[in-house]
Amino acid sequence: MSDNIQSYQGSCHCGQVTFTATLDLATAVRCNCSICRRKGTPMIATESFQLTSGEDSLSRYQFNTKAAKHYFCNNCGIYTHHNPRSNPALTRVNAGCLEGVDPLTLECGLVDGASFTVVDL
Ligand SMILES: [Zn+2]
Structure with a gap:
């Protein structure tokens, strides 16, 4: 890898939800599916993801x-x-939530999620 x-x-x-993630910034993507276009942030797939606080503050949205x-x-x-539909075992994170990372400077791949039959990246 x-x-x-x-x-x-x-x-x-607000800092209630914190996590540790191992990832490669070069794998950041943007997507134009119905939810990603509204979030508008680059996302990065993680090798590992660990919630370190805030489990009670997390809400889950599914559609x-x-x-x-x-x-x-x-x-x-x-x-x-x-956790994307394509691989529920995978966790993608909001690049804008990462300490020391400016999401505006990331080179992002583009995912044409809007063209998928069932869009749920
Ligand atoms: Zn918060």
């Missing part, structure tokens, strides 16, 4: 096939991570 996998601390805006699980802080409303 990539040499660029590193461990990052992440949090929602369509309800296979994907989208999580957000129920205090500040920030999307922190999700």
Whole structure:
């Protein structure tokens, strides 16, 4: 795998939800599916993901096939991570939640989620 996998601390805006994730910033993607276009943030697939606080503050949102699980802080409303329909064992995180990472400077791949038959990235 990539040499660029590193461990990052992440949090929602209010700080109730925190996590540790190992990931490669070079794998950031943007997607134009119905939910991602509204969130508008780059997302990064993780090698490992560990919630370190805030389990009680997390709300889960599911739609369509309800296979994907989208999580957000129920205090500040920030999307922190999700498990995609295509691979429920995988966790993708909000690049904007990562400590020391400016999501605006990330080179992002583009996922044309809007063209998928059942959109639920
Ligand atoms: Zn929060």
